[in-house]
Amino acid sequence: MSLDLRQVLPQVEQLGQEAARRSAETAARLPQAIQMLSEAAQLDPEELRRRIEHAPPTTQPARPTDEPIDEIFPLPAHPPRLRVLAADGSQVYPDRHGAAFFYVVNVGSIALAHGSGLAPQVHTRSRLHFTDDDLEDTRGHPVDSHLINARRDAAELEELARLASERADGPTLALLDNGLLLWAASQEQKAARPDVQRVLQAYLHALDQLQAAGAALAGYISRPRSAHVVALADAAGAYPGVLHGLTDRLLFGRRLSPLHRSARFRHPAKINEVFAERGHEVHFFYLHTGAQDGIARVEVPAWVAEDPDRMAAVHAGLVEQCRLTGIPYPLVRAHELALVGQDDRRALETLVQAALIRHGIPGLLSQKAQTKRWTGRRRRHRI
Amino acid sequence: MTRDSSSAKEPGLSRRPEGSEGGGRSSAPAPSQALGAGSDEGRLIGRVTRCNIQGFAGGIRLTEPDLPTFGGLCRAPAQSGRSQVIGLIYDISIEDDDLARQLAASDVPQDEVRLDQQFVRPIPIEIRALSVGYHDGESYIYDLPPQPPTTLADIHSLTSPEVRRFTESFDFLPLVLTAQQLPTDSLLAASFRQAALARPESERRAFLVSAGRECARLLARDLARLNNLVRSLQT
Numbered sequence: 001m002s003l004d005l006r007q008v009l010p011q012v013e014q015l016g017q018e019a020a021r022r023s024a025e026t027a028a029r030l031p032q033a034i035q036m037l038s039e040a041a042q043l044d045p046e047e048l049r050r051r052i053e054h055a056p057p058t059t060q061p062a063r064p065t066d067e068p069i070d071e072i073f074p075l076p077a078h079p080p081r082l083r084v085l086a087a088d089g090s091q092v093y094p095d096r097h098g099a100a101f102f103y104v105v106n107v108g109s110i111a112l113a114h115g116s117g118l119a120p121q122v123h124t125r126s127r128l129h130f131t132d133d134d135l136e137d138t139r140g141h142p143v144d145s146h147l148i149n150a151r152r153d154a155a156e157l158e159e160l161a162r163l164a165s166e167r168a169d170g171p172t173l174a175l176l177d178n179g180l181l182l183w184a185a186s187q188e189q190k191a192a193r194p195d196v197q198r199v200l201q202a203y204l205h206a207l208d209q210l211q212a213a214g215a216a217l218a219g220y221i222s223r224p225r226s227a228h229v230v231a232l233a234d235a236a237g238a239y240p241g242v243l244h245g246l247t248d249r250l251l252f253g254r255r256l257s258p259l260h261r262s263a264r265f266r267h268p269a270k271i272n273e274v275f276a277e278r279g280h281e282v283h284f285f286y287l288h289t290g291a292q293d294g295i296a297r298v299e300v301p302a303w304v305a306e307d308p309d310r311m312a313a314v315h316a317g318l319v320e321q322c323r324l325t326g327i328p329y330p331l332v333r334a335h336e337l338a339l340v341g342q343d344d345r346r347a348l349e350t351l352v353q354a355a356l357i358r359h360g361i362p363g364l365l366s367q368k369a370q371t372k373r374w375t376g377r378r379r380r381h382r383i
Numbered sequence: 384m385t386r387d388s389s390s391a392k393e394p395g396l397s398r399r400p401e402g403s404e405g406g407g408r409s410s411a412p413a414p415s416q417a418l419g420a421g422s423d424e425g426r427l428i429g430r431v432t433r434c435n436i437q438g439f440a441g442g443i444r445l446t447e448p449d450l451p452t453f454g455g456l457c458r459a460p461a462q463s464g465r466s467q468v469i470g471l472i473y474d475i476s477i478e479d480d481d482l483a484r485q486l487a488a489s490d491v492p493q494d495e496v497r498l499d500q501q502f503v504r505p506i507p508i509e510i511r512a513l514s515v516g517y518h519d520g521e522s523y524i525y526d527l528p529p530q531p532p533t534t535l536a537d538i539h540s541l542t543s544p545e546v547r548r549f550t551e552s553f554d555f556l557p558l559v560l561t562a563q564q565l566p567t568d569s570l571l572a573a574s575f576r577q578a579a580l581a582r583p584e585s586e587r588r589a590f591l592v593s594a595g596r597e598c599a600r601l602l603a604r605d606l607a608r609l610n611n612l613v614r615s616l617q618t
Contacts, residue, residue: 112495119498324489325482329496332482333504347535 026246030254033233033243037251040236041070048236055235062228062265065283065305069232075259076312078320081170082114085215086330087159088177088338089152092345093145094135097369099353102130103143105152108337109159110330113169114320120330124337125159138194150184150199154206160217161209171309172215173317177331180219180282180299186271200274207280211303216310220318222327224249224297228268229286249295252286256295259319262286264305279303287315289322296327425545426451429510429538431459434531437562438513439470441538442478444505451475454573456541456549457512459532466519468528469549470512470538471559473570478507510538513562513570515555525554546581550590553597560601568608571598572615591616 040048045064052061092104105127112120129135129151135143160174185200210217227247234243252262266272267282275281283305287296298318304310321328356362428451429441439459451457451472458467483500486492492500517528532538541549549555559567559574575594579587595613602609 110499112499114493114495117494117498119502120495122503320493324486324492324496333499336482336504350535 026250029243029246030250033230033246033251034255036233036237036243037229037255038070040233041068043236051236052232055231055240059231059235060228060268061231061235062268062284064232065264065266067263069229069263069265071263072256073261073263073315075319076316078316079171079313080115082313082317082320083168083170083172084112084114084175084317084321084328084330085160085163085172086110086112086175086177086328086334087156087163088331088334089156090338090340091148091152092340092348093148094143095369097366097372099349099356099365100130101135101142102128102352103134103148104128104340104348105148105155106338106340107152107155107159108334108339109163110333110337111163111166112330114317116169120333122333122337123159123163125155127155146184146187147193147195147199150182150196150203153178153182153184154199154203157203157206157210160215161206161213164210164213164215171313172213173313174210174215174217175318175321175328175331175334176217176219177335178219179221179284179297180217180280180301181267181269181271181275185274186269204275204278204280207275207278207301211279211301216304216307216313216317217301218304218314218318219299220328220331221297221299223293224286224295226297228284229262229265232265248286248297252288253295256286256288258288258290258294260288261298261315264300267299276302287318289319289326291322291326294322294326296322425542426540427537428457428540429508431532431534431536431538432509433534434459436514436527436531438511439468439532439538440509440511442507442509443538444507446503446505447501450508451510451540452573452577454570454575454577456515456546456574456577457510457538458518458541458545459536459538461517461528461530461532461536466517466528466530468514468532469516469518469523469541469555471515471555471570471574472510472512473562473565474509474511476509476511478509480507512538513559513565515558516549523549523552525552525558527558543581546578550578550581550594553594556597556601568612569615572612575616 043051048064052063055061087107087109089105089107091106094101094103107125109123109125110120111122129143137143137147156176156178160176164172164174182200182203184196185203207217225247229248230243230246230251233251234240237243256262262285264283264285267284269282272282279302281302282299283302284297284299287298288294289296296318298314300311300314304314318328321330325332426449427443428445428449429443431439431441433440441459453472453475455472457470457472459470460466461468483506486496486500514527514531516523516525518524556571559565559571571594575591578594579590582590595616598612599609602612
């Protein structure tokens with residue numbers, strides 16, 4: 001064991017003390033945050049908008065919608081039939097120490113017809129990327145993890161769009177285990193790259209298809225860390241900055257009763273403007289799923305947010321699907337179907353090596369990769 | 384060492400291994416119904432995780448309808464694919480599964496979730512098989528293989544034609560009867576029932592009678608076991 005626990009032990013104790021101090025400090029400020037959110041709700045909407053626009057850009061306050069910002073919504077009735085779709089993806093990044101340079105995107109999905117009494121249908125779509133187009137970006141640089149992640153995110157959404165286009169008996173709820181904004185495109189430097197733009201267009205096209213299919217699309221974020229609503233309350237107050245350090249999850253953990261949801265807000269990220277231009281502006285709200293530590297952030301496109309039936313399907317459907325596993329059961333299964341485990345990686349590596357040898361190329365790992373294998377057992381520690 | 388041509392249609396091309404001689408006097412009645420045969424024809428049912436000359440174990444995730452059956456025959460490649468070790472499945476275990484445990488301990492699951500867990504979601508299983516012969520590319524040889532399968536070799540169940548050809552000879556029986564700490568009587572009974580179902584209905588009774596006679600010959604000095612095996616065949 002190369003980690004010296006004796007050295008770490010005092011630091012672990014300090015970590016516990018620090019976490020307890022931080023928790024007590026934030027808990028003491030929560031009533032103030034709730035009060036400030038209520039006061040912000042009383043402001044004239046134009047005045048609230050003006051204060052938000054004057055907030056430091058780094059704080060990214062949430063933008064209000066037609067729903068009062070301090071409103072709480074109870075659980076609506078669950079439709080008798082609801083087709084729940086979920087997709088999740090995983091990837092194997094290229095390894096320059098491996099036998100060949102390639103990467104894999106693996107998407108798992110499930111279609112569960114709630115109320116049908118039928119077994120769900122599951123799919124796994126695995127794709128090996130190995131061509132020059134796959135492995136180099138338009139600048140001729142080797143593909144990086146941001147671009148691979150973006151392609152994986154697009155593949156997840158395309159899989160949902162494919163499933164949503166199938167005929168369904170009753171409404172359809174389509175779930176992603178993530179936010180709805182394409183992360184790679186949300187970073188300005190990366191968004192400018194033609195490769196990212198191409199993925200973004202594919203992603204937006206999949207959103208078009210989901211909208212046309214009539215699905216209620218939602219991105220589910222478990223244990224969110226964002227503070228957009230806190231930033232809104234802070235920006236609306238007389239002393240901006242007093243709520244620094246609080247998160248929306250803490251705020252709504254205190255404010256929401258089980259199974260209730262918060263008001264909707266518009267996502268403040270810059271990339272949301274691109275989504276809005278295409279009719280897919282992203283809104284979000286917080287939901288108490290009923291589970292312990294059950295505050296989730298849920299993102300929906302505007303065409304779901306502004307449709308009461310689809311919003312009811314999202315709210316009631318998520319609560320029902322969280323009942324067994326704390327997070328939506330279809331997302332648990334989609335994740336399981338997508339996951340590429342160590343055994344799968346090794347089996348794939350063996351296949352690749354065999355294919356290389358058949359074609360007269362020595363399928364050798366680098367010396368570094370080989371030595372890592374020799375010492376691999378020593379690198380796995382159970383703490 | 385004995386061999387039975389994989390292409391031969393008639394039995395009797397094999398020789399018995401030394402020490403397997405014995406007399407028989409019992410016949411096995413044809414069962415009214417048998418379990419599971421034909422449900423896992425030629426499917427991938429595992430990948431070898433550990434092995435020796437006498438047998439091998441394999442793990443995989445399978446859905447409930449694809450689970451292999453006790454007494455089924457399977458094969459795994461050895462010697463760089465030059466031979467196929469034939470295994471007789473004597474144990475199937477379901478490994479620990481955190482998600483299933485969580486669902487079992489929680490609220491009553493929706494019907495769709497229960498069906499998902501029972502019929503769609505692959506469950507981690509381990510099968511263990513006794514080596515009862517091998518195929519060297521030309522014929523079946525009813526003896527221990529020269530080498531065991533290697534790690535991660537695919538384990539497939541035998542198809543009905545393969546089962547018929549392999550069980551045209553009963554020369555694999557001594558390897559089963561002499562195996563230690565296995566439920567050999569129940570194992571053979573299950574294996575015979577599945578091998579019978581791999582045959583046309585008109586041939587099943589004759590096959591079971593022949594199998595019973597061969598067991599009676601081999602177990603002539605152990606009437607208690609013979610009685611147990613015959614009773615297993617009747618159930």
